[in-house]
Amino acid sequence: MIPVTKIIRSCRSCKFITQTQRDLSFLFGSNNGAQSYSAKRILPYESTRLYELISDIDSYSSFVPFCKHSKVTKQYSPDNDGIRWPAEADLTIGWMTLEESFTSRIYCEPGSVVEALSGEAETSLKNNKLLLRSPNIHSPEKSASVFQFLRTKWTVTPFQKSVTTTTSQEVIQHNNIKDQTQVNLDxxxxxxxxxxxxxxESFTPKIVGIMIEAFQKRAYDHLRN
Structure with missing residues (x-):
C-alpha cells in the first residue's frame, strides 16, 4: 500500500501553477485526452457481501481516500427482492485545502457492477433492469467543472481457478476457493x-491503486469474521 504521507512528501517537491480556484485537477490526469486506469484484487470474501460494501455510497467518505462527502440523493424503485439501490449521489473530493463537488449518476447491476458517471460519460450497462423500472430517475447531464466526463466502475466476479493475475499483490490466498471474489476498479x-x-502526471496511476487498497482494508475490517 502507498502511504498517503509518502504522496504528500513527493507532492512537496513538485512545482504546480498557482491555483486561483479550489479544484482537484492535479490528482487525476496525465495528458490532454481521455484516459483510463484499472486495478484488481482477489479477496477472500463472497461476492454478494463485497457488492454490498461497494454499493454503500453513503459510506464512501469514511474510507475512500480524498472523499470528503458522499450522499445518495436518489434511489431506484425496489427490485424483485425489495431492495432500493442508489441512483444518484453528491460527492465531494478534497486534498488539503482544495475541494471539488459534483453529482454522479449511479447504474447498478445488483450483485456484479456499480458504475458512477459524471459529465458527458455514458453508461456501459445497456438494457439495465433497474433503469427500466425508473426510466426518468437521473437528472439531466451536466458538464462538470473539472471533468468533461468521468466514469468509475466497480465489478465483482466470483473467482474461478482459470482467472490469472500478473502480480502476487493482486491475490490474497484463502483456503476456501468458493469464497474468493475478483474485484475490478476501472x-x-x-x-x-x-x-x-x-x-x-505523477499522481494518476497511483490514485486507482490507493482506492482499491482502501476498499481491500474496508472489506477486511467488515468481513473478516
Missing amino acids: IEFKFTNPIYASMS
Missing part, C-alpha cells in the same frame, strides 16, 4: 481544461 475520464492534465 476509471475513465477527460478534463475540461488541458492544463489540468499536465499538472497531474
